[in-house]
Amino acid sequence: MQFHGTAKVNRLGHLEIGGIDTVKLAEEFGTPLYVYDVALIRERAQSFRTTFDTLGVKAQVAYASKAFSAVAMVQLAEEEGLSLDVVSGGELHTALAAGFPPEKIHFHGNNKSIEEINLAIEKGIGCFVVDNFYELELLEELCAAQGKKVSILLRVTPGIEAHTHDYILTGQEDSKFGFGLENGQADSAIATALKSGHIDLLGIHCHIGSQIFETTGFLLAAKKIMAKLNDWKAAKKFEARVLNLGGGFGIRYTSEDDPIPASQYVEEIIAEVKNQAEAYGLKMPEIWIEPGRSMVGDAGTTLYKIGSRKEVPNVRQYVAVDGGMSDNIRPALYQAKYEAILANKALEQPEETVSIAGKCCESGDMLIWDLPLPKSSSNDLLAVFCTGAYGYSMANNYNRIPRPPVVFVENGEARLVVKRESFEDMIRLDLPLKEKVRN
Numbered sequence: 145m146q147f148h149g150t151a152k153v154n155r156l157g158h159l160e161i162g163g164i165d166t167v168k169l170a171e172e173f174g175t176p177l178y179v180y181d182v183a184l185i186r187e188r189a190q191s192f193r194t195t196f197d198t199l200g201v202k203a204q205v206a207y208a209s210k211a212f213s214a215v216a217m218v219q220l221a222e223e224e225g226l227s228l229d230v231v232s233g234g235e236l237h238t239a240l241a242a243g244f245p246p247e248k249i250h251f252h253g254n255n256k257s258i259e260e261i262n263l264a265i266e267k268g269i270g271c272f273v274v275d276n277f278y279e280l281e282l283l284e285e286l287c288a289a290q291g292k293k294v295s296i297l298l299r300v301t302p303g304i305e306a307h308t309h310d311y312i313l314t315g316q317e318d319s320k321f322g323f324g325l326e327n328g329q330a331d332s333a334i335a336t337a338l339k340s341g342h343i344d345l346l347g348i349h350c351h352i353g354s355q356i357f358e359t360t361g362f363l364l365a366a367k368k369i370m371a372k373l374n375d376w377k378a379a380k381k382f383e384a385r386v387l388n389l390g391g392g393f394g395i396r397y398t399s400e401d402d403p404i405p406a407s408q409y410v411e412e413i414i415a416e417v418k419n420q421a422e423a424y425g426l427k428m429p430e431i432w433i434e435p436g437r438s439m440v441g442d443a444g445t446t447l448y449k450i451g452s453r454k455e456v457p458n459v460r461q462y463v464a465v466d467g468g469m470s471d472n473i474r475p476a477l478y479q480a481k482y483e484a485i486l487a488n489k490a491l492e493q494p495e496e497t498v499s500i501a502g503k504c505c506e507s508g509d510m511l512i513w514d515l516p517l518p519k520s521s522s523n524d525l526l527a528v529f530c531t532g533a534y535g536y537s538m539a540n541n542y543n544r545i546p547r548p549p550v551v552f553v554e555n556g557e558a559r560l561v562v563k564r565e566s567f568e569d570m571i572r573l574d575l576p577l578k579e580k581v582r583n
């Protein structure tokens with residue numbers, strides 16, 4: 145198996161990440177445990193940024209914090225010179241609490257509330273990615289009430305079906321997101337935005353979907369939008385300063401995945417936009433992107449302790465771990481595939497094929513089907529790779545299972561950045577049926 149980032153096997157035959165033995169991490173912080181390889185996140189951020197810099201293209205690389213939002217992660221994104229994409233009041237609050245510069249925050253969402261919009265206006269965020277006519281009107285109204293002006297991008301759906309799971313497709317015409325590019329909605333949104341007194345229309349946004357391995361969809365989206373920008377320049381005297389082509393760059397979860405490097409997505413996108421701009425005689429817009437998964441996905445590993453085992457004779461061996469769909473819902477939601485090893489027996493050869501079950505009361509709570517492993521027993525440590533994106537961020541308390549903590553490892557040091565939830569946390573918001581009667 146090909147390891148990611150700094151992951152390797154040490155002389156004890158244990159999996160090591162960021163220069164730390166994962167067996168030690170499990171002893172110190174308990175299991176399940178999300179472990180992030182910080183050096184790999186830095187490497188990913190730098191490869192996106194340096195490609196733009198090398199090609200001399202004005203750009204913003206915004207980390208899509210929905211992939212993994214936590215104060216320390218937002219601070220790491222700032223250290224790496226990234227902008228930040230948030231999609232809810234909670235993600236915005238996390239960013240602000242982390243001290244992230246508001247002017248580098250981009251606010252997404254197809255149903256932003258009045259409270260969320262007001263908070264973002266008040267804090268002076270960099271730009272709203274406006275999703276629909278309701279939001280466009282509301283934003284103008286709320287800006288007027290606060291006497292403020294905001295910058296926006298209009299999110300369009302270019303009518304592209306990228307090759308990925310149906311649930312993570314977003315660029316097709318029949319989508320809950322954005323203004324249709326081909327059906328006249330984007331044209332009227334532009335007209336409305338240009339008339340608004342409190343809105344500065346910077347440009348256009350589009351995001352075609354997630355876990356995409358080819359550049360074709362991005363290039364087609366760029367081409368379609370540039371053609372529209374040409375029409376809008378002629379018809380509305382609107383010239384976009386920014387073209388945001390979203391995130392969605394695919395990563396290698398298993399050996400079946402064969403992603404292209406981040407630099408290649410960026411180079412091909414830049415070349416396409418440049419060609420189109422030259423062909424139409426348009427100014428080259430700034431290019432913004434917003435990778436989430438490709439920034440943190442393969443930097444995350446989840447450590448679990450193995451517990452029970454059940455054999456279905458002549459069918460399958462179920463091996464259960466101390467987490468499951470509560471800390472990684474992706475296999476249940478998208479039939480997502482993962483690879484794993486025994487972290488404490490990393491040099492041992494596979495001897496049996498087992499299926500890794502979670503501990504939730506749900507038959508669909510299976511993390512990995514048919515995984516070749518060395519002979520395992522209770523208390524062995526299972527390391528599931530590539531859980532850094534949409535693992536912790538989609539974690540939940542089904543069955544009142546507390547969410548695991550998050551540890552950052554780098555250069556031989558481990559830092560706890562999110563604490564483990566406790567049973568007390570599980571009832572923190574509960575109120576009794578009846579107030580206790582006092583004597």
Ligand SMILES: Cc1ncc(COP(=O)(O)O)c(C=O)c1O
Nearest residue numbers: 208351354355391392435436437
């Ligand atoms: C608007 C938008 N931008 C960025 C992203 C990040 O996508 P990914 O994590 O695939 O890079 C998403 C999620 O798919 C998104 O909806």
Ligand SMILES: N[C@@H](CCCC[NH3+])C(=O)O
Nearest residue numbers: 210312354355474533534
């Ligand atoms: N949460 C999804 C991706 C959705 C991305 C957000 N638009 C995943 O785990 O793959």
